[in-house]
Amino acid sequence: MKLSHSSITHLSLVLIIVLPSLISCQTCQKACGNQSIKYPFGTGPGCGDPRFQSYITCSQQQLTFTTHTGCYPITSIDYHTQVIYITDPSMSTCYCTQPSKGFGLDWNAPFSFHDNTVFALLDCSTSSSPIYKSGGGTNSTFPLCDAQGAPICSLLYSCQAISRLNIPISTCCVYTPVDLGPSFKMDLQKLQCTSYSGIYSFDGQEYNPESWQYGVAIKYKFNFDNDYPTTCANCERSNGVCGYNGQYNSFACNCPSGLNTTTDCFYGASWNNGFRQLPWQIGTSLICSLAWLLILVLV
Template identity: 75%
Template sequence: MKLKHCSMTLLFFISLTLFPYLIQSQTCQRTCGKQPIKYPFGTGPGCGDPRFQTHITCSQDQLTFSTHTGCYPVTSIDYTNQVLYITDPSMSTCSCTQPSKGFSLDWDAPFSFHDDNTFALLDCSTTSSPIYKTNPGNNSTATVPLCDTNGAAVCSLLFSCQAVSRLDTPVATCCVYTPVDLGPSFEMDLQKLQCTSYSGIYGFGGKNDDPGSWQYGVALKYKFNYNNEFPTNCENCERSNGACGYSGTYNSFVCNCPSGLNTTTDCFFAASWNHGLVLLPWQTGIDLCFVSSA
């Protein structure tokens, strides 16, 4: 006759052994729309790096970057060079010119501006804007722009675009800045600067004389940590087809696995567990039992 026995001792042993490795399940998507999602970014709470959580979100298959000035679609991510590319719907380009309030980063955002960025401030007041100053020499009232003189060609080419030419303002009201001019905090408040719009360019595509082919948007650099070292535990997690995440009061590392389990190591462990004893007592509330013969 076969008797069914419930072994609380075995249950206790397995709980003590596996509790540090298997924790409450949570799903982290590996993509947002067509955009692959890797560390340090995530698709929801508990996914990716917590420092990036408030700045990068995924909703309705669209990855979005947020600051105090607005929300901006993420067009692509260069994980090799750690660069995030975004677009600003209010930005002026060669094909469309519109008023804008500007663009700024949050002071605590783990991002900085890529050196390839070029910002052209458009339709700025040459008489009252703080980016222009009066030439003190010879009691002159002429104004001198505090702009990057090497960027004058960018302004001229932008004004050759039909959309920008509709501003009906002189090229002299265009002022080019680069991140090194604006400083690491970078606050582009167009109302304060008395400019009506701006263009952001992060690449010229080898066609420096063709503004219609330029890459418009903003390129942002990010770092993993102070030393910019990719976390070893996250590397092992992604190698096992998992997604890096965090959990608990102290945002401890977890590896979210395709099987639906979260582990503190990698998904190789979760796969072996998932193919062995399927029921997890602390998740299902079912006692672990075995069958023996008498």
């Protein structure tokens, strides 16, 4: 049967619109905005590791870290060292100071504070805050803080934004993550402090607070042994994205075709002179072949 010119034109439009979607409908994306997404994180349900699903989310091209204390933008992820860097919009820095409720990690989440993270509690009550205790005298107090943190407080309180508050340096207390206790929570209302600063790097300029990296560095682990899963590595080598599905959150490799497999995306691959074609490459070849067929029919 010979197709009319209008039928061929209609068929061409259908192929142009439909076929690309068949080979590029991968539900688990490899980026969120300008940030690369790799295992164990994912861009939606069924992507990445289920243990991290509720903590790391991608919404409107913004990667966010969520705990019981709030939602925080993720500025970057170092997949080599397994460290997440986040910012807290309510955090005080050398450039601005504002009230905050504090920050904390969920005790049962697969995260912990990076050893380099330093917390400086600002404008704390020296008379009633639990971080101070009596030293035996009526007017003497000793802060339950890191004694080595005094220079950090002095430099922070010299910043223009904080110095305008005209508060004494004695109201500053430097906490290290281990001091937050088993709950991993910094409750500023309970500690009777107005705000806090989080610093994860001094950027080689320990005496210049304007150059410090403000935020919180958080470590994560793949599993108890912290081994990168072999099944996930095989999936990624085949251009897939690691995920999970089913009642028991079984491993799934999400492929560019939109299909999930239990291994990798090399299913149905063909060999051509020793070259192994991936499914998305086969799909591209199929489109090219159909395009040539249309040209021959038209001619």
